[in-house]
Amino acid sequence: xxxxxxxxxxxxxxxxxxxxxxxxxxxxxxxxxxxxxxxxxxxxxxxxxxxxxxxxxxxxxxxxxxxxxxxxxxxxxxxxxxxxxxxxxxxxxxxxxxxxxxxxxxxxxxxxxxxxxxxxxxxxxxxxxxxxxxxxxxxxxxxxxxxxxxxxxxxxxxxxxxxxxxxxxxxxxxxxxxxxxxxxxxxxxxxxxxxxxxxxxxxxxxxxxxxxxxxxxxxxxxxxxxxxxxxxxxxxxxxxxxxxxxxxxxxxxxxxxxxxxxxxxxxxxxxxxxxxxxxxxxxxxxxxxxxxxxxxxxxxxxxxxxxxxxxxxxxxxxxxxxxxxxxxxxxxxxxxxxxxxxxxxxxxxxxxxxxxxxxxxxxxxxxxxxxxxxxxxxxxxxxxxxxxxxxxxxxxxxxxxxxxxxxxxxxxxxxxxxxxxxxxxxxxxxxxxxxxxxxxxxxxxxxxxxxxxxxxxxxxxxxxxxxxxxxxxxxxxxxxxxxx
Amino acid sequence: xxxxxxxxxxxxxxxxxxxxxxxxxxxxxxxxxxxxxxxxxxxxxxxxxxxxxxxxxxxxxxxxxxxxxxxxxxxxxxxxxxxxxxxxxxxxxxxxxxxxxxxxxxxxxxxxxxxxxxxxxxxxxxxxxxxxxxxxxxxxxxxxxxxxxxxxxxxxxxxxxxxxxxxxxxxxxxxxxxxxxxxxxxxxxxxxxxxxxxxxxxxxxxxxxxxxxxxxxxxxxxxxxxxxxxxxxxxxxxxxxxxxxxxxxxxxxxxxxxxxxxxxxxxxxxxxxxxxxxxxxxxxxxxxxxxxxxxxxxxxxxxxxxxxxxxxxxxx
Numbered sequence: 001x002x003x004x005x006x007x008x009x010x011x012x013x014x015x016x017x018x019x020x021x022x023x024x025x026x027x028x029x030x031x032x033x034x035x036x037x038x039x040x041x042x043x044x045x046x047x048x049x050x051x052x053x054x055x056x057x058x059x060x061x062x063x064x065x066x067x068x069x070x071x072x073x074x075x076x077x078x079x080x081x082x083x084x085x086x087x088x089x090x091x092x093x094x095x096x097x098x099x100x101x102x103x104x105x106x107x108x109x110x111x112x113x114x115x116x117x118x119x120x121x122x123x124x125x126x127x128x129x130x131x132x133x134x135x136x137x138x139x140x141x142x143x144x145x146x147x148x149x150x151x152x153x154x155x156x157x158x159x160x161x162x163x164x165x166x167x168x169x170x171x172x173x174x175x176x177x178x179x180x181x182x183x184x185x186x187x188x189x190x191x192x193x194x195x196x197x198x199x200x201x202x203x204x205x206x207x208x209x210x211x212x213x214x215x216x217x218x219x220x221x222x223x224x225x226x227x228x229x230x231x232x233x234x235x236x237x238x239x240x241x242x243x244x245x246x247x248x249x250x251x252x253x254x255x256x257x258x259x260x261x262x263x264x265x266x267x268x269x270x271x272x273x274x275x276x277x278x279x280x281x282x283x284x285x286x287x288x289x290x291x292x293x294x295x296x297x298x299x300x301x302x303x304x305x306x307x308x309x310x311x312x313x314x315x316x317x318x319x320x321x322x323x324x325x326x327x328x329x330x331x332x333x334x335x336x337x338x339x340x341x342x343x344x345x346x347x348x349x350x351x352x353x354x355x356x357x358x359x360x361x362x363x364x365x366x367x368x369x370x371x372x373x374x375x376x377x378x379x380x381x382x383x384x385x386x387x388x389x390x391x392x393x394x395x396x397x398x399x400x401x402x403x404x405x406x407x408x409x410x411x412x413x414x415x416x417x418x419x420x421x422x423x424x425x426x427x428x429x430x431x432x433x434x435x436x437x438x439x440x441x442x443x444x445x446x447x448x449x450x451x452x453x454x455x456x457x458x459x460x461x462x463x464x465x466x467x468x469x470x471x472x473x474x475x476x477x478x479x480x481x482x483x484x
Numbered sequence: 485x486x487x488x489x490x491x492x493x494x495x496x497x498x499x500x501x502x503x504x505x506x507x508x509x510x511x512x513x514x515x516x517x518x519x520x521x522x523x524x525x526x527x528x529x530x531x532x533x534x535x536x537x538x539x540x541x542x543x544x545x546x547x548x549x550x551x552x553x554x555x556x557x558x559x560x561x562x563x564x565x566x567x568x569x570x571x572x573x574x575x576x577x578x579x580x581x582x583x584x585x586x587x588x589x590x591x592x593x594x595x596x597x598x599x600x601x602x603x604x605x606x607x608x609x610x611x612x613x614x615x616x617x618x619x620x621x622x623x624x625x626x627x628x629x630x631x632x633x634x635x636x637x638x639x640x641x642x643x644x645x646x647x648x649x650x651x652x653x654x655x656x657x658x659x660x661x662x663x664x665x666x667x668x669x670x671x672x673x674x675x676x677x678x679x680x681x682x683x684x685x686x687x688x689x690x691x692x693x694x695x696x697x698x699x700x701x702x703x704x705x706x707x708x709x710x711x712x713x714x715x716x717x718x719x720x721x722x723x724x725x726x727x728x729x730x731x732x733x734x735x736x737x738x739x740x741x742x743x744x745x746x747x748x749x750x751x752x753x754x755x756x757x758x759x760x761x762x763x764x765x766x767x768x769x770x771x772x773x774x775x776x777x778x779x780x781x782x783x784x785x786x787x788x789x790x791x792x793x794x795x796x797x798x799x800x
Contacts, residue, residue: 058597060584234581246585253585258486269799271490271641271740 008430009422016160016419017433018083029084029482032197037081042429045080049424052078052186061182063237076179077475078186079423083436083457084198087484093156093164093440094451096348099338100169101152101442101449104325106341108148111324112138122340123333126357130408131330132378133323135286137293141310145217145446148319151210151281152442153177156348158419165349165416167437169334171318171326173283176456177206177441178244183478184454200480201453206441207248209452213445214249214279217315225278228252228268230259232284232300242283256284261304266314279315280305286320328377328411329355351416356407365412366403369396372412373466374403387466389415418466421477423459435460437468438479453481489583490645491797496579497649500629503572505657507622509538509664510559512692514615521684524675528552530668535559537664538657540567553611560618561607569622573602588636591629598625644739647732648792655729656785658693662716663778665689669709686712693724713774714767726781730759733788740796751791758784 011017011024019030026034040048056062056075065072085093110117111128118125128134153174155167184203188195211227218225231242233255246253252268260267260274267274282289288298290306308314324330330337332353335346354361354372365372369388376384386399403410420433436459443450457477458468468474517531524530529550536544539559562568577599584592601621610618630650637643669683686707690696699707699715699722720727737743737752746752770777 057600058593059589060581060592060596229585234578239581243585247589252486252489254486255488258488269487271485271487271645271796271799273799 006422006431008428008432010433012420012433014160015417015433016158016162018158018419018421018436029086033082033084033194036194036197045424046426046429048080048190049426052080052190055186055189056182059182059185060240061179061186062240065237077459077461078183079459079475079477080187080190081422081424081431082187082478082480083421083438084200084480084482087482090453090481092347093438094453096164096166096346097152097154097440097442098449098451099342099344099347100154100166100334101149101171101444103334103338103341104152104169104171104322105146105148105444107337108319108322108325109146110341112141112321117337117340120340122336123330127327127329128324130357131324131327133286133321133327135321135324137306137310138319138321143217143319144219144312144315147217147444147446149322149325150213150217150317150319150444152444154348154440154442155437156440157416157437160417160419163349164438165351166331166334167351167416168328169326169331170439171322172285173238173318174439174441175238175241176439176458177452178241179476180441180452180454180456180479181206181244181248183456183476187478198480199483201483203452203454206452207245209443209450210245210281211249211251213443213448213450214281214315214317216445216448217317218278219312219315222278226251226276227279227281228254228277230254230256230280230282230284232256232288236283238283245281245283254280256299256301259302259305261302261308264304264308264311264313266302266305266308277314279317281317286323289316289320323378328353328375329357329408332411351413354412356403356410356412361412362403362407365410366400369399369403369412371415373415374399374410374412376409377411378409385467387415415466418460418468421457421459423461423475423477425461432463434463435466435468436477455479455481485586485641485645487797487799489586490641491793492579492582493586493642493645494649494792494797496576496583497646498653499572499575499579500626501650501653502657503569503576504623504626505654505661506539506559506567506569506572507619507626508694509661509692510535510556511616511619511623512688516688516691522672522678524672525668525684525688530671534664534668537667538660540565543567556611556615557607560610560615561602561605570602573599583642586642588632590636591632594625594629594632598629601625641739644736645796647736651729651732651736652785652789652792654724655726655733656782658716658724658726658729659778659781659785661689661692662713663775665692666774666778681709682706683709689716695722695724698722710767710771713771717770718762718765718767720763727762730755730762734759737792749791751788751795754784754791755788758788 019027021027053075056078062073062075065074117123118128149171151174153170156164157167158164180203214227215225228251229242229246231239231253243253254268258268260269266277268277284300287295289301291298291301292303293306309316332355334350338344338346354365356362356365372388374386418435418437421436422431423434425432436457439456441452457479459475459477460466460468461473461475513531513534517526520526532550532552532555533544536547536555558565559568561570563570565571577595580587580592580595605618633646665685665688669680669685672683672685673680686709690699690707690712693716703711715722717726719725720731722728734755737755741752743752743756
């Protein structure tokens with residue numbers, strides 16, 4: 001290892017390093033890239049890094065951070081060193097992600113119809129009955145094309161054993177795909193020579209596939225559907241993503257105040273009057289989509305929208321009520337869910353999970369908080385997570401108390417050793433290993449499915465930190481899936 | 485197109501145009517005054533008053549002290565002042581953000597770059613020595629935005645709405661600038677004597693609207709109140725004349741509405757009527773009562789704006 005930018009690279013033999021093997025040799029897929037990087041000096045990297053940051057700001061690839069006084073525009077920090085996934089490794093991830101999405105879709109259909117899986121006690125009825133995300137209003141309803149989770153995001157990590165494990169299935173409004181495309185654009189502009197030596201799969205076809213998927217679930221009787229993306233508005237942290245998706249699909253980006261219901265049909269208010277719409281890719285959570293049915297104070301949704309949906313006049317993507325299946329407590333049952341509906345073995349591993357709602361497991365969790373990651377089942381964005389080995393004694397007691405107050409709300413998992421990847425650290429002006437995860441994006445439509453050949457690699461930028469979420473100071477990397 | 489988003493695009497166009505007019509007005513007046521032919525035109529207070537009159541007439545009424553650095557800062561980079569160039573660019577960016585899925589990536593990126601340049605500009609440098617650099621940066625950035633608008637957007641409804649914003653704002657700004665320089669010419673006469681007809685301020689006016697050279701080419705005479713006003717108000721070929729703006733507003737409103745059969749209460753009808761009225765005016769029709777003419781035109785233009793709001797944006 002002679003590169004100056006790697007001069008201070010610290011190996012941790014207990015972790016899986018994505019670039020170097022146990023003998024500290026560069027892994028095969030990274031060999032060419034490593035040679036190409038030998039042409040760069042430390043200052044070259046610093047200046048490329050600045051250029052990339054400017055480009056992200058100028059392109060408006062930003063998210064909003066809410067402060068006490070004002071909302072700040074920030075970029076999702078981007079790292080110049082891409083993550084590379086070989087073709088064989090990817091094929092397993094792709095089929096595994098698709099398998100989970102399909103199984104979750106069948107699970108949702110069952111939950112809102114016969115509930116066979118509950119009757120056969122494969123998944124405990126209590127878990128569903130106590131879920132805040134189960135919507136009684138969806139019972140007996142058949143969404144067009146039989147699809148609930150049209151868009152899914154699967155979060156994976158690679159453990160010290162070199163195997164991928166699924167951390168979470170996200171089937172409400174999974175975010176991040178716009179950064180996958182944005183990251184690739186940024187890297188192509190910055191390290192353009194590199195692409196002469198590598199041929200990763202293209203990631204820019206997500207929008208066209210998404211449009212095809214959402215058009216495939218148009219309401220009955222509609223010939224050419226009018227589709228829109230529904231956003232909470234410009235101040236939402238994921239607004240960039242919403243506008244990106246609308247633009248990629250060439251459809252309108254609407255807010256709740258732009259929509260209007262008349263005779264159960266949904267219309268948008270245009271400069272030429274009302275125009276009917278048929279499919280809404282909504283990026284507004286269930287709770288806020290219709291103040292007549294859910295949160296009465298919501299101004300983000302449209303009064304009467306849910307009724308219009310239930311009457312089949314408009315399709316909502318993803319279907320309301322999908323949250324019941326991406327509850328972290330349900331995650332534990334994914335191997336059984338896959339087996340039950342698809343009669344297949346799970347392709348991807350689950351992380352062993354303890355349910356605090358089960359007395360025996362609760363006891364174990366309370367006795368071992370210092371060795372576990374404790375997560376609330378219904379939060380996202382990395383909020384509410386406690387990583388045992390980072391806690392003080394007082395904090396451990398506090399976590400125990402919180403769990404005891406509402407055991408159903410918490411699960412615990414062993415502290416997984418997320419793999420590390422070389423990442424440029426601005427303050428140190430050098431590359432250092434940082435923990436990474438991977439989110440893949442799967443689309444399900446009527447007779448069509450699609451997994452984006454790429455993904456969002458998130459990086460925990462603070463040394464030793466395991467939380468990669470952007471809201472917790474994480475960054476991201478371009479992710480290359482190599483062609484065969 | 486969504487009514488709400490159309491409103492964003494309309495105001496994006498207006499603020500793009502506004503920022504450039506204010507920047508030009510600052511620069512041309514300031515630098516013309518440095519070697520102006522008489523004491524009044526050279527006076528700091530005279531120039532600063534004139535600048536504030538165009539930026540925000542109401543603010544001028546409340547002003548007692550005319551400190552150069554303070555006034556330059558307020559008009560250029562004060563985030564607290566809604567009339568500052570900084571606020572205008574911020575509004576451009578925010579309006580573009582609300583319509584970013586409809587405009588080209590190239591235009592959106594140029595707007596962001598522009599916004600960041602203005603936000604990052606040193607206020608201290610601007611008020612002490614950077615007036616020329618700053619205002620040049622504004623005018624060239626706006627020129628670049630106009631190019632992106634013209635050459636990267638579909639020339640459809642989105643484009644028509646932006647252009648309507650640009651031309652309504654242009655007509656408003658030009659008439660305000662005419663008004664301001666007319667007042668300056670009167671003030672110069674009161675304090676210095678001479679004739680309003682041949683005042684130095686008419687040359688400054690032409691330079692503020694970047695039409696000095698073309699006006700000289702057209703008339704081949706020294707500018708007088710008569711020729712300057714005729715050129716800036718009635719000449720349909722002068723790109724910043726009132727007549728040209730009215731023609732353009734009429735043209736772009738035609739994209740949105742059938743102007744032949746426009747409802748009598750619509751913006752399209754009103755603009756058609758105004759355009760025809762001005763087409764058959766001569767300079768003699770309003771030179772006697774220029775002040776009254778300016779007031780009427782300002783009112784007519786704001787009525788067009790109100791009717792546009794009702795016709796196209798009020799659904800949201």
